[in-house]
Amino acid sequence: MIIDCHGHYTTAPKALEEWRNRQIAALTDPAQQPSATDLRISDDELRESIATNQLKKMRERGSDLTIFSPRASFMAHHIGTFETSATWAGICNELCYRVSQLFPDNFIGAAMLPQSPGVDPSSCIPELERCVKEYGFVGINLNPDPSGGHWTSPPLSDRYWYPIYEKMVEFGIPAMVHVSTSCNACFHTTGAHYLNADTTAFMQCLTSDLFKDFPELKFVIPHGGGAVPYHWGRFRGLAQELKKPLLEEHLLNNIFFDTCVYHQPGIDLLTKVIPVDNILFASEMIGAVRGVDPQTGFYFDDTLRYVEASSTLSAEDRHKIYEGNARRVYPRLDATLKRKGQ
Numbered sequence: 001m002i003i004d005c006h007g008h009y010t011t012a013p014k015a016l017e018e019w020r021n022r023q024i025a026a027l028t029d030p031a032q033q034p035s036a037t038d039l040r041i042s043d044d045e046l047r048e049s050i051a052t053n054q055l056k057k058m059r060e061r062g063s064d065l066t067i068f069s070p071r072a073s074f075m076a077h078h079i080g081t082f083e084t085s086a087t088w089a090g091i092c093n094e095l096c097y098r099v100s101q102l103f104p105d106n107f108i109g110a111a112m113l114p115q116s117p118g119v120d121p122s123s124c125i126p127e128l129e130r131c132v133k134e135y136g137f138v139g140i141n142l143n144p145d146p147s148g149g150h151w152t153s154p155p156l157s158d159r160y161w162y163p164i165y166e167k168m169v170e171f172g173i174p175a176m177v178h179v180s181t182s183c184n185a186c187f188h189t190t191g192a193h194y195l196n197a198d199t200t201a202f203m204q205c206l207t208s209d210l211f212k213d214f215p216e217l218k219f220v221i222p223h224g225g226g227a228v229p230y231h232w233g234r235f236r237g238l239a240q241e242l243k244k245p246l247l248e249e250h251l252l253n254n255i256f257f258d259t260c261v262y263h264q265p266g267i268d269l270l271t272k273v274i275p276v277d278n279i280l281f282a283s284e285m286i287g288a289v290r291g292v293d294p295q296t297g298f299y300f301d302d303t304l305r306y307v308e309a310s311s312t313l314s315a316e317d318r319h320k321i322y323e324g325n326a327r328r329v330y331p332r333l334d335a336t337l338k339r340k341g342q
C-alpha cells in the first residue's frame, strides 16, 4: 500500500470559497454574516470534486490512501477572531470527513485547528477532540505562525503549546507543522513562507528540550523539511556547539520529513541525508506546484516517480517510506487499517 501523508482539499466546490468570502465580508459588515448551515454542498458535488482530481491522479500515479486535510492556504488563521476560525475550521474539517466517508479506502482525515493569533492554543482542543473521536481523523495540522507571516506566537518549544501536545500524546496523533497564507509581502506563501516555516520549526526543536518533556510527541515537517536536509551539516554543527545530543537521538525519534520535493536531485539528497525511518511518502497533490516539468515531461508533484527512481533505496526502504513509517507515525491510521484487515 502507498500512503500519501500530505493532501489537502484544494478542489472543494466553489460554494466553500463563496461562504468564506461572506464570512470575511461580515467582519466589517455584520449583516453579511453567514451561518454554517448556509453552506450546502451535496455528496455528488463532493464526489465529483475528488473523483476528477485527486483520486484520478492517485490512480494514474499509483498511490492508494491520502491523509487529507483542509486546504492549507485557506486556513488563514490571521483573519478575524477565534470564533471566525472556529466556525471555518468546523466547516472545512467536516468536508474532509465527508470525503473520507465517500471514499473510505482512499482518504482519511487530518484536522485543521481553529487557531487565532494571540489566543490560547487550548481553545483548539474541542475541535481536535471532535475530529478524532467523531470523524476518526488520524492527525492534525499545527500552524506555528497563525499571524500569517509575522511570527507573533512563541516558538513551538514554548509551554504555550503544551496543551495541544498533551492532547496529541493522549490521542496518539502526530502534527504536520503547516503554516497558511502569508499576509507579509516579503514572504510568498508557498515559495517562501512554507519552506521558511519548515526550517524554523526544526530549529525551534533543535534549540530546545521539547522532546524530553514529550518523548512520544511526533511532528511531520512537510515540503521535504524545507532547508533542513540540504543544510544537515549546519544543523549538526549548531547542535554540537549548543551541547545538544546528536540529532539522531535529540530529534529523530520525534521529527519526520515528507517527500514533497519536486525534482529527482532533491529526493536523492533527502533519502541520502535523512534516515529512511524518518521519511514519509507524500506529494501534496493537488497543491502548490501543479504544472508539468518540461525537463521530464511529468508533473512536478508526481513524487512517487522520484522515490521509485532513487538508486540508493532498497525494496525494504521503499516499503518503509510508502507505508511502514506512516503506520508508525500515525498509530490511529494503523489501527483503522487493521480493523479493515489491511
Ligand SMILES: [Zn+2]
Pocket: 006, 008, 072, 178, 222, 284, 287
Ligand atoms: Zn500542505
